[in-house]
Amino acid sequence: EIVLTQSPGTLSLSPGERATLSCRPSQNISSTYLAWYQQKPGQAPRLLIYGASSRATGIPDRFSGSGSGTDFTLTISRLEPEDFADYYCQHYGSSPPWTFGQGTKVEIK
Amino acid sequence: QVQLVQSGAEVKKPGASVKVSCKASGYTFTSYYMHWVRQAPGQGLEWMATINPSGGGTDYVQKLQGRVTVTRDTSTSTVYMDLSSLRSEDTAVYYCARGSGRYYDFDYWGQGTLVTVSA
Numbered sequence A: 001e002i003v004l005t006q007s008p009g010t011l012s013l014s015p016g017e018r019a020t021l022s023c024r025p026s027q028n029i030s031s032t033y034l035a036w037y038q039q040k041p042g043q044a045p046r047l048l049i050y051g052a053s054s055r056a057t058g059i060p061d062r063f064s065g066s067g068s069g070t071d072f073t074l075t076i077s078r079l080e081p082e083d084f085a086d087y088y089c090q091h092y093g094s095s096p097p098w099t100f101g102q103g104t105k106v107e108i109k
Numbered sequence B: 001q002v003q004l005v006q007s008g009a010e011v012k013k014p015g016a017s018v019k020v021s022c023k024a025s026g027y028t029f030t031s032y033y034m035h036w037v038r039q040a041p042g043q044g045l046e047w048m049a050t051i052n053p054s055g056g057g058t059d060y061v062q063k064l065q066g067r068v069t070v071t072r073d074t075s076t077s078t079v080y081m082d083l084s085s086l087r088s089e090d091t092a093v094y095y096c097a098r099g100s101g102r103y104y105d106f107d108y109w110g111q112g113t114l115v116t117v118s119a
Helices: none
Strands: A002-006 A010-013 A019-025 A032-037 A046-050 A064-069 A071-076 A085-094 A098-100 A104-108 B003-006 B010-012 B018-025 B034-039 B045-052 B058-060 B068-072 B078-083 B093-098 B106-109 B114-117
Touching: A002 A085, A010 A019, A019 A032, A019 A085, A032 A064, A046 A064, A046 B068, A046 B106, A071 A085, A071 A104, A085 B003, A085 B093, B003 B093, B003 B106, B018 B093, B034 B068, B045 B068, B045 B106, B058 B068, B078 B093
Parallel strands: A010 A104, B010 B114
Antiparallel strands: A002 A019, A019 A071, A032 A046, A032 A085, A064 A071, A085 A098, A085 A104, B003 B018, B018 B078, B034 B045, B034 B093, B045 B058, B068 B078, B093 B106, B093 B114
């Protein structure tokens, strides 16, 4: 089973700052199978990035994804008030077919 | 527009079963896999199961094998998730989510259904 380790657990930043979130799979994976989601309190997750670097429909261009192999990154170039939320990476693999990282909380400093 | 509308909150006793529904609209139901993901209070996301609405084929996470069953009704574009032998640790919000059919991501999500297991 591939384990996705996200860091940091919590990121304390101010609006306008840059956020860099990390997702590290325990084994080399194809970037095709790496996605990122945003979740706000009391809401369902929302797809941000698929295929490691492609923005989903309607996602602002301040969100970007990059990486390959065992090192993937979600970057929010300038934090807006609505971006303070939890973020999860997700991988499609074999057993179990889909796994999520434990999440990173982006909070207002 | 694509919508996934789930059934309402449930309170169950340990050992009971629960059935959560997810009604899809705004797209061709049989063309996209549907998934179930749960989230225990204050915890992260856990993938549980998937179903191919076209043929009905399913796949389940190993830890829930034998307790979870996902079915679909193509006449009403509805997917059902049945979880039996409920335990307190099954208390969670249960989400249905549509597989995008692209890169194995989930592009639309239901609003979530809170299932509380308590004596």
